[in-house]
Amino acid sequence: MQNDLRALIAQSRRVVFFGGAGVSTESGIPDFRGENGLYRQKFAYPPEVILSHSFFMRHTEAFFDFYRQRMLCPGAQPSRAHRILADMERAGKLTGIVTQNIDGLHQAAGSQNVLELHGSVKRNYCMQCRRFYPETAVADSTGVPRCACGGIIKPDVVLYEESLDEGVMTRALQLIADSDLLIVGGTSLTVYPAAGFITYRGGKLAVINKTPTAADAQADLCSHGSVGDALAAAWE
């Protein structure tokens, strides 16, 4: 697989990476559905309920308790996969990244063209006056984080039941359609509409995920291993 991926990358001029939480497990951030994912742990409510818009509105304090403990990892550093993708972009091989992740690690690794379908924990805003706040305003708070005006500070992440940003969606679909190789990595491809984006690809498809996905059968290449290992073997 690795050598084949190296050959596919060499033949391609507009590689796009589409990723998910599995890209950041090697940075110590748990995914949802992987072997140590949050879905294997017990909480008062399932994670997709806690991370929904209606739960946020009804049980705001419980949402922030979970969010601070489980979704924020302020000390996390980019993994090999993040660094290699940034290097591929600098080399003019990769035209961009479409990510479902909210951790900001692609940008921390130096990637420039990153489309965050589900927003970012790095951006937060007051629901009342729209003032912007950094991650620390939520990470260092207790209870419900509040703006000076009294409004709730909401993370700029797309919760379940909320829609994706139209501008980001349009640019992501265009990037994927213009690609001649789409590398899908570290995602279970179960969260929609994001998972459906890969059907708009313009060229070949490589899938690297520790566990099988619904896209494996359509892929030109498929590996059930670590995304960091596969990218390192194909690029370094």
Ligand code: NAD
């Ligand atoms: P998911 O948890 O549903 O799937 C992750 C997949 O990655 C699993 O199939 C797992 O087997 C695989 N995986 C784990 N580590 C891997 C590795 N090192 N190499 C290759 N594969 C690996 O995650 P998803 O598909 O991204 O969807 C979950 C949603 O949760 C997303 O919308 C995302 O916003 C959110 N989320 C984000 C983060 C983050 O920002 N780091 C973390 C958890 C969840």
